[in-house]
Amino acid sequence: MTQPARQAPAFDPAILNLPRVGRLHLGRWLSAALVLLALALVIKAFAEGDIAWKVVGQFFTAPAILGGLVNTVIMTICAMALGITLGVVFAIMAMSPNGVMRGCAAFYIWFFRGTPLILQLLIWFNLALVFPTIGIPGLFSARTIDVIGPFMATLLGLGINQGAYTAEVVRSGILSVDHGQTEAAKTIGMTRLTTLRRIVLPQAMRVIIPPVGNEVVSMVKLTSIASVIQFSEILRNAQTIYYANARVIELLIVAAGWYLIVVSILSLGQIALERHFAKGRAGAGGRHG
Amino acid sequence: MAETTIPMVKALSVTKRFGTLAALDDVSLDIAQGEVVCIVGPSGSGKSTLLRCINQLERIDSGAIWVDGDLAGFRQDGSRLVELTDRDIARQRLASGMVFQRFNLFAHMTALQNIVEGPVTVLKRPRRDAIAEAEALLSRVGLAEKRDAYPSELSGGQQQRVAIARALAMQPRLMLFDEPTSALDPELVGEVLAVMRDLARSGMTMIVVTHELGFAREVASRVVFMDQGRLVEQGPPAQVLGAPQQQRTRDFIAAVLS
Ligand SMILES: Nc1ncnc2c1ncn2[C@@H]1O[C@H](COP(=O)(O)OP(=O)(O)OP(=O)(O)O)[C@@H](O)[C@H]1O
Ligand SMILES: [Mg+2]
Numbered sequence: 154m155t156q157p158a159r160q161a162p163a164f165d166p167a168i169l170n171l172p173r174v175g176r177l178h179l180g181r182w183l184s185a186a187l188v189l190l191a192l193a194l195v196i197k198a199f200a201e202g203d204i205a206w207k208v209v210g211q212f213f214t215a216p217a218i219l220g221g222l223v224n225t226v227i228m229t230i231c232a233m234a235l236g237i238t239l240g241v242v243f244a245i246m247a248m249s250p251n252g253v254m255r256g257c258a259a260f261y262i263w264f265f266r267g268t269p270l271i272l273q274l275l276i277w278f279n280l281a282l283v284f285p286t287i288g289i290p291g292l293f294s295a296r297t298i299d300v301i302g303p304f305m306a307t308l309l310g311l312g313i314n315q316g317a318y319t320a321e322v323v324r325s326g327i328l329s330v331d332h333g334q335t336e337a338a339k340t341i342g343m344t345r346l347t348t349l350r351r352i353v354l355p356q357a358m359r360v361i362i363p364p365v366g367n368e369v370v371s372m373v374k375l376t377s378i379a380s381v382i383q384f385s386e387i388l389r390n391a392q393t394i395y396y397a398n399a400r401v402i403e404l405l406i407v408a409a410g411w412y413l414i415v416v417s418i419l420s421l422g423q424i425a426l427e428r429h430f431a432k433g434r435a436g437a438g439g440r441h442g
Numbered sequence: 443m444a445e446t447t448i449p450m451v452k453a454l455s456v457t458k459r460f461g462t463l464a465a466l467d468d469v470s471l472d473i474a475q476g477e478v479v480c481i482v483g484p485s486g487s488g489k490s491t492l493l494r495c496i497n498q499l500e501r502i503d504s505g506a507i508w509v510d511g512d513l514a515g516f517r518q519d520g521s522r523l524v525e526l527t528d529r530d531i532a533r534q535r536l537a538s539g540m541v542f543q544r545f546n547l548f549a550h551m552t553a554l555q556n557i558v559e560g561p562v563t564v565l566k567r568p569r570r571d572a573i574a575e576a577e578a579l580l581s582r583v584g585l586a587e588k589r590d591a592y593p594s595e596l597s598g599g600q601q602q603r604v605a606i607a608r609a610l611a612m613q614p615r616l617m618l619f620d621e622p623t624s625a626l627d628p629e630l631v632g633e634v635l636a637v638m639r640d641l642a643r644s645g646m647t648m649i650v651v652t653h654e655l656g657f658a659r660e661v662a663s664r665v666v667f668m669d670q671g672r673l674v675e676q677g678p679p680a681q682v683l684g685a686p687q688q689q690r691t692r693d694f695i696a697a698v699l700s
Pocket of ligand 2: 489490491620621
């Protein structure tokens with residue numbers, strides 16, 4: 154079968170001068186309209202609902218709320234710092250040629266990932282029941298109750314638990330770096346730890362940061378479970394207030410607003426960090442050979 | 443001053459196994475200071491393994507290797523050999539520089555940072571001096587204008603020249619090249635070989651694993667032919683490449699040239 158000969162187009166250079174018009178994005182307009190409609194309905198419901206917005210405004214910057222906010226932020230920072238430090242240390246231990254180190258790391262990850270966080274918090278908080286005093290024999294000792302209050306117990310509980318998860322994230326980040334990088338570092342005389350610090354970890358960051366950023370965001374919210382051991386973070390303080398004045402939804406809105414603000418700021422920080430560690434990866438993207 | 447006669451590399455009955463496979467089988471080799479030795483041989487014959495044992499990227503199973511007179515990996519303590527620590531092995535590796543087939547430039551560092559990294563972090567040189575020397579090295583390999591480019595922004599040939607500069611920045615006494623041009627497009631091979639030729643002329647001791655027989659003929663003081671983990675034949679390039687004594691060498695050269 155022979156195809157009918159195709160008509161050659163005119164190839165008229167005049168088309169170079171024709172104006173160009175973008176196409177109509179019907180779907181976008183339609184979806185925007187639907188979203189706006191839904192939004193309007195939600196706003197209407199909240200405006201007409203039984204919410205005293207004045208109370209929300211009034212308590213948004215109340216000292217107890219701001220104090221709780223500060224505690225939440227400080228706890229997030231401290232617990233994440235502890236978690237990331239432990240995560241890096243245990244990831245390196247998990248990949249050590251030393252079998253004892255590997256065993257310790259495996260035990261740590263197994264234990265703290267395997268038990269509920271709230272249980273771990275309760276254990277830290279009630280440590281005084283088992284060990285009335287803690288310290289290093291002969292050097293110093295202190296009453297456990299004085300050392301491990303709500304702040305310390307929360308920090309230990311959240312930070313050590315976080316470390317077990319971060320260790321796995323860091324380990325996968327380290328594994329993502331081409332082995333050739335490690336060998337090249339060795340050939341210029343670097344030791345194992347220097348290689349990790351200067352060559353492997355900076356490149357692993359690209360893989361580590363997105364999940365850790367995710368975990369920071371979780372941590373902001375996770376601090377709220379420390380209210381069970383009387384750590385006065387923002388949600389607990391909001392609850393204390395609404396037990397007294399019965400403005401439940403208003404105070405929950407206040408807390409929600411602050412959580413969203415903190416998380417938004419952190420997300421901006423994450424974007425900046427990701428940019429920083431994308432160095433050398435941008436552009437043409439690995440032309441090899 | 444007494445002229446030293448210590449060989450730059452001395453390998454004595456070196457055996458290296460991977461499982462049951464002997465990647466190196468009773469290999470002995472002496473390389474004098476200033477020599478340029480090209481190692482040729484078919485794929486899997488143990489050429490890379492030999493280089494990697496010389497700078498201790500691999501541990502040998504038996505035999506001994508001395509690099510510039512230092513026994514690799516061990517310290518003699520009376521009648522025993524005591525294994526060296528990670529740190530001591532890292533220090534021994536400073537004697538040699540290595541250039542890889544796949545370049546292995548540090549991907550998160552610019553060309554200049556790649557070169558400066560070792561001198562500053564390992565040798566604790568002042569950064570200012572290290573940068574000045576790195577710039578000189580970049581000029582020497584013809585890449586002065588690429589100092590701030592990341593590896594991903596360089597061609598293969600340019601990456602390999604930076605990798606050579608990075609190794610030279612550590613002022614090694616011996617340079618190891620593992621098929622430095624095998625991953626390159628043909629038109630980029632020449633620029634890398636030119637840098638290596640200059641280096642050979644400057645008196646550097648070099649061990650070069652290569653399939654570039656032309657380069658070997660021109661630059662090598664000796665050619666070593668390996669097959670199945672053994673040294674089969676060695677001698678001046680004209681002899682090994684021009685009039686090989688062994689059948690296996692003849693077959694290999696015929697295969698490469700065809
Ligand atoms: N890490 C390893 N694990 C197991 N076997 C290995 C390893 N490295 C090398 N070998 C084996 O040892 C032998 C020698 O390998 P080597 O890489 O030294 O060969 P080569 O001469 O460099 O080959 P090529 O020209 O392909 O690079 C091969 O059979 C190879 O499969
Ligand atoms: Mg090889």
